[in-house]
Amino acid sequence: MTWRVIVGTLSFVLTMILFGYVAVTEQDRMATFDTAYQARQVETGGQLFESNCATCHGLDGKGTGRAPALNTPDLLAGNVPARLKEAGWGGTLQDFIQSTVAGGRPQASAKFVDYPERMPTWSQEFGGPMRTDQVDAVVAYVLNWAPAYANFTPAPLPTVVPVGIDITVALPVGDAAAGETAVTTAGCTACHISAGGAATVGPAWLAASDPEGVGIGTRAGLRLAAADYTGAATTPAQYLFESIVNPDVYIVPGNATYAANGASIMPHTYATTLDAQHMADIIAYLQSLE
């Protein structure tokens, strides 16, 4: 009897002490869980981004020819990132990304109007495939690129004198090596040279991936001479110039994916974003791909 009273009382007291221990440590435990959960949310977001978003935005978030970059100071640096200012967005960055992912962008912002597709709706709330927590996870993942831009100071804007769409202007002497860098910066390679060499969206540049086995430099001349050519170019260099700044003038027949609704799917922005030197470099580079 005595030992029963002692063991029973002792057990009860110890249980209460354990509860007290939990009460004291609970705040820390909950905070740890919160941190861990947020970390796991980013992991989940990464998986979702890879299987749903990377096709257009790129696995590294640097953008492709089909959708703009997300892993960029434009979107992630500063108190009010540049893109939020452009959109006149009054909310936070998180709201901005979240509403874009959840509801999609049926209408593109002015800057990205030339991308071939619109951002689809992702949240189940608006008819998309993702649950709310999945949308949140994707947002957390995109925002997790931001710390890399914490100390970002925007470079002074270069004064670009746009090259314009007049293909007869005299261009400076081009440098093929500089052109090779320029095509990557301008995003051309996303559609014209994929990782394996074959073009995925636009006509292939490299001879190895062209069905006829000729590079874009040689092909420019052949196209110019084609019977159905509708453009105004008179030299291969002008043909390339024209294709870049005014892609609708002549769309190479035979591949339905090159055009949508009668217009080329190639972005129409290059006349305003490239200057004469860049254009000359790019043309020089392209002509070197025989």
Added chain:
Amino acid sequence: MAVFKPHIPFLDDVKAKGFVPALLFKTNEVVERVTAGLDIDDIRSVLRGDPAPRPNPRVKPHADGFWFHMRPTYYHNLVTGLYPSFRLGWLSTYFFAFEVITGLFLMIYYTPSPLVAYENMLNILANVPFGRLMRDLHKLGAELMVIVVLLHMLRTFVTGNYKKPRQFTWVTGIVLLFVTLLLSFSGYLLPWDQLSLWAVTIGVSMVEAIPPQAVGDMVNLIARGGPQFNAGGLLRWYLLHVLLLPLVGFVFLGVHYYKVIIHGHGLPPEAEPVGEDTAKRVPTDQRTYFMPDILTRELVYVALLTLICVAWAIFSFHAPLEPHADSLITPLHTTAPWYFLFVQGMLKIGDKVFWGLVAPGIITGLLVVIPYIEVGPSRRYGDRRVGLSLAMVFVASMAILSYMGTPHYLVSSSPDQEIVAEIIPQTHPGPLRESDWTQLTAGTYHAADWQTAPTPTLQHLLELYQEEVEAAENSDRCRRAGNCLAEPEGQMVIEEWQTDIKRITFRVIWEGGPADFCVLGQQHEFCQTVYYHKNANYWQKP
């Protein structure tokens, strides 16, 4: 004349005896009412360990009170210790109450809707003080309750206590066993994580096989609440869990207890003549009164068990929480809860209708009718060699069938996926996610060259990887399934991906593999990518 004249007898007492004696008298009276018959002196005498006076006031609560009327007034001296009952019945009841209390706590923070159920779990874990403890205790209690109830049944069989006159007590016990199993099983669904959805989907898919098909379809629809498990199904299982099953359990617990009062606690088989039941004829000198002996024993068991459960739940046992339920992703190696693994094992033997429905039905039916068909008069072990042997065979076959229900037995998923699933399993964190983040140096590694990896963690992971790769090339398991890989090779690529996050790709190739690295749709290659965050803290559990 006053219309209403207040009369407080206590004041009369104060007038007659003085304040302090009147207060003591009144207190004593209140105590006696609360305990249904014991006043302060009686309680003190109980606590001092005095022998019971005559007439014994300690039997009064059994006659007058609600709680004690369910317990016998005295036990035979031979059944007061651990043997022969091991107190498993009492512990089952204890866990029933334990689950009700912890369950009520969880209920406050839970909404049975697929939209918020999982978020509720996160809230319980992240924002509710004592939330994780209560969830862990509820889960731990549920597992222990199943074990205790099963052992209670086994004990009853072994000591022959199902025999006349206790046949019906056994039958109510079977009902309580099923209530316990279903309670535990229905609780699985509620967190709405992957484990919930798929464990219950497996269970419910069984009823789909009920012939004729129209009936199977109908029952399936009722159990799922729609063609797919969703809001309707979750609400149904929730109501089953918190309302119907506890109610049935409560009613049958009452019947079960009442039968114990009627028939008394069976004596050890060797203690009474063959064919007689002397439990109700306890000689005066053989009696141990419930108050205080049995009561204090039971309270000690309960206090100790509570201490063990609380300590266990705080320091080591944590209820799992998998990713959010997703009906489009079936995790590799989903299993039923352990107590239903035997059904999953039987399903691997053959026909779904026979092994999934008829066989469990026969087992249940046999359990129910045992006391009515096994009517041998003797409860002694020596006289029941056949019965006890059969029971041992039954327990052993259940264990074997349960093993067969695990993924270790005869699951012929592709071996390349098995390799990766060992390191990044889909049903629990697994070795990679529980390893030290800082030691996962970026680079490309080959499992075969594990010894040259730069850190001990990587060496360990790659060694594990290599073991699995070798098993996929040559092991009993893959030979049996006939899907061994020719010259398999394991690669692992770790990339610094974002701030505090690494992207880890596992690539298994065989027969030389394709030229390109992890491009979708290539032959002889399996790739799986996982992201791992510095703060994910998987070893800390949910």
